[in-house]
Amino acid sequence: MLLTACGPASGGGSADSGKFTYLGQTENTTIISTLEALGKDQCAAEEKAAPLTSDSVAGTQWDQKLQLLAGQDALSNMSMAAGTPSLMKQFIDAGQVVDLSAELEKLGVADKILPAADSTIKALYGEDSLYALPTELNIEGFWYNKQLLADNGLEAPATWDDLVAAADTLQGAGVQPFAAAGKDGWPVTRLVGDYIARDLGPDALKDVADGTAKLTDDEYVKAADAVAELGKAGYFGEAVGSVDYNAAMNEFLTGKAAFFYMGSWALANFNDETQNTIGVDNVGFAPFPAVDGGAGSIDQVPANVGIPVMLAKKGFGDSQAAWLKCIASNYGDAVLKESGVVSGFALDTPPTDLPETTQTVQQVIQDAPSSILWFEALFTSKGTSVSQTNGGGLANGTLSGADFMKLVQAANDEG
Structure with a gap:
């Protein structure tokens, strides 16, 4: 399966292509629908500066497709992380994905990642830095x-x-x-x-x-x-x-x-x-x-963090950093509102009309100092x-x- 709109512009040669490209699994529509909702609302300025474009691949072909793209140095700006932690580790070791701990700190939004989600992802990949974002957090x-x-x-x-x-x-x-x-x-x-x-x-x-x-x-x-x-x-x-x-x-x-x-x-x-x-x-x-x-x-x-998302180092410029900052600041609220999904992002305005079980999960996640x-x-x-x-x-x-x-x-x- 060939990518149509998810590789960086012109083969991904230069930083900040003027787009924000996303590649996901066909079966998972929650992440892209949330990104699209953000692009129309909280991230409208980022969308105007670097329009969101997306493509999808069947989950059964996912790791194989990521390996192909990585080999061509053509990973999308953002994509679901590899399904196999060892493959994700290869991308990290090869310097192909963004060190999100450093980038979020630079953007002033490091506190938007909940400690339980942070420790889960770091433990999953055996890293001291964060290399994926927690679009879900399941306890x-x-x-x-x-x-x-x-x-x-x-x-x-x-x-x-x-x-x-x-x-x-x-x-x-x-x-x-x-x-x-x-x-x-x-x-x-x-x-x-x-x-x-x-x-x-x-x-x-x-x-x-x-x-x-x-x-x-x-x-x-x-x-x-x-x-x-x-x-x-x-x-x-x-x-x-x-x-x-x-x-x-x-x-x-x-x-x-x-x-x-x-x-x-x-x-x-x-x-x-x-x-x-x-x-x-x-x-x-x-x-x-x-x-x-x-x-x-x-x-x-x-x-566990469901299917986290990673950002490619190649093609990562100011426009993609702006998207990252906006996603970190708003994704948690948006995905809970749009899809009822509890993520590993801190909430700005927690809903008060959720079932008690959902509120319990949110509280446990907020209070947990770390995870296993x-x-x-x-x-x-x-x-x-x-x-x-x-x-x-x-x-x-x-x-x-x-x-x-x-x-x-x-x-x-x-x-």
Whole structure:
């Protein structure tokens, strides 16, 4: 697929082409529609000086297309970042993308990036500087049915031991403690990663990626064992290995399970009255609990930034810098208003009429001093696949924590 209007002018030879070019994935219309809305309003002056032009590529071709453009030194002024963190790292190491920490500081808008989003992106690419903008910021944690907890004399758990005790109480009362997509695997493996971060600290999985620790080390196996114990106790329900994402969502939203570990992208489901029969006001949020004696902190929020956007160094001049400043200052408010998406940008005028769940997410994001990545974020492609394929085994109690970690470590070692 050839670019039509998304490469810099005249092949991208000179800085400040007089355009602001954007390339995105065909399936994601939120970013470009928000940029277009800004161009008609808050960024009208920037639009006049450097008109926004855009193009799109199918998501299945995304990384391949970016590699082609990078090889031609023809990346668009702004584009969605590479889907694979290691590919994005190549662009950074080659000096092809803008150091946004330095540029935002120069423009006086560095404070427009929320700390949780900043730390998520830096950790994702293993950099001390910011090289992408957080057009989304999804936090993760335990959503819970307020009524089911209240009926059983329970409060939102603050520690892992509290969570296990609550699950035991619910099970004894005939209530399924957790909804989980065991068939998909990843919602279960998220629990392993979060436990590791709470117990060993936020850099524990980076140590594995760097080769200074292994998932098969006793202190890492402890986390997988803790999740496997939940599975052996039956806390995820019957036949959890056959439950997919939509079925798990349905279990929670129809009152069949008390807890549901999921990201804040599920707000759309929670706010849909046709799906949510327990009522959005009945949905509470609890951060992943602390582990007693652990080196991590409960306010280090598990997070991801969806598909962030990067800016190419070639073709970056005053006009593109002006767009960057305007986007940093206004994108968060605009995307929340236009699409209901919570981003990693600070808000100037937070809406007051949002559902309580959305307000909760915003508050957690605003207050979080830093974030942690998900379990597989720094794994190889094979390691990720093996982890998620076997997550269901932890949830149904057929796979021990030690065996799970052996499988995943071996897959990562193979590359």
